[in-house]
Amino acid sequence: MAAGTSSDVFDIVVIGGGINGCGIARDAAGRGWSVYLCEKGDLASATSSASTKLIHGGLRYLEYYQFRLVREALLERETLWRIAPHIIWPLRFVLPHHKALRPAWLLRLGLFMYDHLGGRKLLPPTRTLRLRSDPAGAPLKPEFTLGFEYSDCWVEDSRLVALNARDAANRGAIINPRTNCLEARRDGKVWRLTLKDEPTGEIRTVQARTLVNAAGPWVGDVLQKNLRMNAPAAAWPARWPATGCCCATATSSG
Numbered sequence: 001m002a003a004g005t006s007s008d009v010f011d012i013v014v015i016g017g018g019i020n021g022c023g024i025a026r027d028a029a030g031r032g033w034s035v036y037l038c039e040k041g042d043l044a045s046a047t048s049s050a051s052t053k054l055i056h057g058g059l060r061y062l063e064y065y066q067f068r069l070v071r072e073a074l075l076e077r078e079t080l081w082r083i084a085p086h087i088i089w090p091l092r093f094v095l096p097h098h099k100a101l102r103p104a105w106l107l108r109l110g111l112f113m114y115d116h117l118g119g120r121k122l123l124p125p126t127r128t129l130r131l132r133s134d135p136a137g138a139p140l141k142p143e144f145t146l147g148f149e150y151s152d153c154w155v156e157d158s159r160l161v162a163l164n165a166r167d168a169a170n171r172g173a174i175i176n177p178r179t180n181c182l183e184a185r186r187d188g189k190v191w192r193l194t195l196k197d198e199p200t201g202e203i204r205t206v207q208a209r210t211l212v213n214a215a216g217p218w219v220g221d222v223l224q225k226n227l228r229m230n231a232p233a234a235a236w237p238a239r240w241p242a243t244g245c246c247c248a249t250a251t252s253s254g
């Protein structure tokens with residue numbers, strides 16, 4: 001994953017080596033664009049190695065009628081599992097019903113939608129469980145008589161990031177961890193980035209036609225301090241089904 005030089009003008013420079021930055025780098029390199037990614041620490045050293053590691057559709061968003069969001073996340077769930085079965089595994093969840101929850105028929109309806117909204121083909125469907133006789137009920141108190149078992153997946157999140165970065169590099173992207181973006185400035189039609197190689201302290205520049213700010217929780221810092229832009233960061237630490245992760249901001253010089 002060689003270092004870029006000041007004479008290069010990349011199609012895209014990505015700030016941030018989490019899942020969003022590495023995913024964007026891979027996607028862009030796969031489309032034939034020249035890509036440079038800088039990450040101030042190690043790849044996946046921030047949020048992308050501290051997730052709950054679920055690849056899920058976001059069952060609870062059905063309650064908010066976010067059907068499109070859930071559908072997209074469910075479609076992505078099986079796609080991800082298909083392309084990386086060595087780091088993603090199916091996981092069954094048991095939801096014991098009790099009277100503080102929504103009525104059982106409503107939960108079953110929600111899970112029916114969860115099963116069918118996203119074209120599930122590989123994962124097993126929801127099962128209704130009689131908890132007194134089903135082994136899944138064995139560790140539960142006897143008052144739990146009814147439950148539901150449904151599917152999602154779990155992932156080794158940091159490996160997913162590293163594999164995206166590896167594949168982006170295989171497609172020609174330059175991926176530079178331990179490279180801090182100190183400043184990004186418009187210079188005519190290009191962005192000029194000042195970068196610091198953290199281990200050596202060496203300063204260098206790269207240029208790009210398009211800049212992607214995928215700095216996760218630092219997305220606002222990068223906008224305001226590095227880019228000196230007053231625009232509010234289009235990212236907020238909130239909710240996360242499989243595809244609805246933190247927003248990245250992209251700025252084109254064109």
Ligand SMILES: Cc1cc2nc3c(=O)[nH]c(=O)nc-3n(C[C@H](O)[C@H](O)[C@H](O)COP(=O)(O)OP(=O)(O)OC[C@H]3O[C@@H](n4cnc5c(N)ncnc54)[C@H](O)[C@@H]3O)c2cc1C
Nearest residue numbers: 016018019020040046047048051052054181215216245246
């Ligand atoms: C507790 C928890 C549980 C979660 N569970 C799930 C889940 O089950 N499923 C799911 O899909 N999502 C989940 N998420 C959300 C998911 O983890 C995040 O949405 C995702 O990791 C964000 O990725 P990112 O690439 O945007 O940010 P990050 O992974 O934070 O990456 C941003 C990177 O930018 C770098 N950076 C910042 N400033 C600079 C700079 N100036 N120069 C160079 N690099 C810079 C940082 O070092 C960092 O590595 C969870 C999150 C948390 C916290």
